[in-house]
Amino acid sequence: MRIDDLLQATGEWLRGTGPEAEIVISSRVRLARNLAGSSFVSRLDSEKRAEIGKRIRRTIEDAGLVDDGFYAELEETSSIDRKFLTERHLISREHEEGRGERGVAVDSREMLSIMVNEEDHLRVQVLQSGLNLTAAWRIASRTDDALSEKLDFAFDPQFGYLTACPTNVGTGLRVSVMLHLAALALTQEIQKVFQAVTRLNLTVRGLYGEGTEALGHFYQISNQASLGNSEENIIQEIEAVIPNIIQYERLARGKLLQDDRRRLEDRVFRAYGMLRQARIIDSSETLMWLSLLRMGLTLGLIKIPVGVINELLLHTQPAHLQKRANAELDPPERDGRRADFIRERLSAADA
Amino acid sequence: MVIKQSLDINNLLAAITAGEEQKRTRTAASKKSCSRCGHTHADFQSSGRLGCEKDYAVFRKELEPLLKRIHDSLRHTGKTPIRASESVLRETEIQRLTSQLRRAVASEDFEAAAGIRDQLQQLREGPGADR
Numbered sequence: 001m002r003i004d005d006l007l008q009a010t011g012e013w014l015r016g017t018g019p020e021a022e023i024v025i026s027s028r029v030r031l032a033r034n035l036a037g038s039s040f041v042s043r044l045d046s047e048k049r050a051e052i053g054k055r056i057r058r059t060i061e062d063a064g065l066v067d068d069g070f071y072a073e074l075e076e077t078s079s080i081d082r083k084f085l086t087e088r089h090l091i092s093r094e095h096e097e098g099r100g101e102r103g104v105a106v107d108s109r110e111m112l113s114i115m116v117n118e119e120d121h122l123r124v125q126v127l128q129s130g131l132n133l134t135a136a137w138r139i140a141s142r143t144d145d146a147l148s149e150k151l152d153f154a155f156d157p158q159f160g161y162l163t164a165c166p167t168n169v170g171t172g173l174r175v176s177v178m179l180h181l182a183a184l185a186l187t188q189e190i191q192k193v194f195q196a197v198t199r200l201n202l203t204v205r206g207l208y209g210e211g212t213e214a215l216g217h218f219y220q221i222s223n224q225a226s227l228g229n230s231e232e233n234i235i236q237e238i239e240a241v242i243p244n245i246i247q248y249e250r251l252a253r254g255k256l257l258q259d260d261r262r263r264l265e266d267r268v269f270r271a272y273g274m275l276r277q278a279r280i281i282d283s284s285e286t287l288m289w290l291s292l293l294r295m296g297l298t299l300g301l302i303k304i305p306v307g308v309i310n311e312l313l314l315h316t317q318p319a320h321l322q323k324r325a326n327a328e329l330d331p332p333e334r335d336g337r338r339a340d341f342i343r344e345r346l347s348a349a350d351a
Numbered sequence: 352m353v354i355k356q357s358l359d360i361n362n363l364l365a366a367i368t369a370g371e372e373q374k375r376t377r378t379a380a381s382k383k384s385c386s387r388c389g390h391t392h393a394d395f396q397s398s399g400r401l402g403c404e405k406d407y408a409v410f411r412k413e414l415e416p417l418l419k420r421i422h423d424s425l426r427h428t429g430k431t432p433i434r435a436s437e438s439v440l441r442e443t444e445i446q447r448l449t450s451q452l453r454r455a456v457a458s459e460d461f462e463a464a465a466g467i468r469d470q471l472q473q474l475r476e477g478p479g480a481d482r
Contacts, residue, residue, distance in 0.1 A: 034404065036404065038403070039387070039388040039403040040388075040400070040401060040402055040404075042400055042402070043388045043389070043390060043402040043403060119400070144430075145433055148432045148433040148434055149433055149434065150434075151434070152432070152434050153432045153435075154404035155431065155435055156404070156407060156427075157439055157442035157443040157445075157446055158425070158426055158427065158446065159418075159425075159427055160427025160429060161427075162401075162404040162407055163401075164400045164401055165399060165400055165401075166399075166401065166417060166418055166421065169407075169422075169427075170424075170427045170429065171427070171429040171430070173429070201423075224421070225421065225422040225423060226422065227418060227421075227422035227424050227425070227426075227427055228423060228424020228425070228426060228428060229424070229428065229429070230428050230430075231429045231430060
């Protein structure tokens with residue numbers, strides 16, 4: 001399998017199934033690990049860094065962790081392909097834009113990805129559609145065990161797994177849930193959720209992690225502390241909070257419907273009209289309309305297969321458009337192509 | 352809309368460590384360096400990142416208040432690597448039992464405490480223990 005083959009799929013995080021899929025887009029679990037006896041990545045010279053990269057790659061391949069997937073050496077991968085992997089949430093922005101020997105292993109379902117020589121020697125990430133942290137954790141832990149049979153990890157009895165950044169030490173675990181909170185955003189209630197979540201020592205981020213904007217009203221909620229709690233407890237704490245937020249979003253959606261159904265319908269159908277007719281459209285405008293459409297769909301106001309919305313969410317991103325066109329496109333060219341692609345898909349779904 | 356809560360982690364760490372520093376004299380700590388990777392405390396302050404696993408021991412004094420603030424804890428209670436060395440596993444088990452013992456004593460469950468104490472003694476005196 002090659003990176004190009006992913007263009008035919010939507011990947012795990014946008015499969016649109018799983019528990020609470022109306023509001024919960026995906027669940028993600030990430031483990032940070034470093035090899036014992038070597039400096040962390042930022043302190044490695046290029047020779048040692050390459051050696052570690054090769055050793056980890058061999059271990060991943062020997063253990064058959066991504067058998068029907070692929071391993072990409074990012075130094076040899078084009079910038080569009082690297083951006084493409086970021087858009088699919090398979091690597092981080094830092095990994096995309098970094099320098100030096102580094103890679104990523106991805107399984108064919110795009111459920112498991114293992115970043116090599118990112119900030120830590122290893123970052124194991126598992127994505128699941130819907131609210132499914134326990135399943136994600138099980139896969140991540142099993143992958144971690146398989147790697148740990150062949151590699152010695154930097155571990156301290158008091159501090160746990162040792163990581164380059166002290167915010168990840170201990171379990172090395174970051175658990176996040178991506179939520180679509182369109183009604184809470186429309187009714188301006190979202191700040192209350194942020195405040196409550198922050199008080200619980202959890203973090204809210206945008207679609208692409210740290211510092212990104214809350215594009216299209218998609219929010220990631222994740223744990224802040226990684227030391228002192230067991231992995232299961234960290235997951236349980238998040239899993240206990242998420243249903244409350246889901247409930248709050250449902251109430252806000254119900255209230256929007258009840259207070260002014262016509263107005264809400266108008267908004268949803270105007271979004272549809274924009275997407276259906278635009279000749280030029282940029283990424284953030286696309287996300288804004290798709291977000292409304294997605295909410296309208298889950299409220300039964302409009303009939304469009306959720307698969308089409310998910311496909312549009314993913315494939316209207318810059319690197320996806322460029323890979324489809326098989327050419328580098330500047331932003332105005334992309335905005336035209338994006339509008340064409342959306343019209344084509346929506347009219348096919350209508351037929 | 353930008354989410355205000357998501358501060359850049361580097362700035363956050365730098366801000367926290369800078370606060371720590373103001374309480375003490377700066378010189379001694381920032382000159383301290385790791386003999387293995389060469390990372391200095393000043394490197395840590397500017398990047399928010401450590402250079403190697405040994406830094407956790409070298410900068411322990413500077414790190415502990417920071418870890419306490421981020422995680423509200425200084426002790427790992429999660430999983431351990433399959434291939435951890437004997438001594439790491441022993442030490443982990445000793446720490447686990449010690450905190451159990453502390454809890455048992457606090458809740459005045461002296462019967463359980465005595466059992467844990469015996470297990471600890473065995474671990475500490477068993478084959479391979481540091482003497």
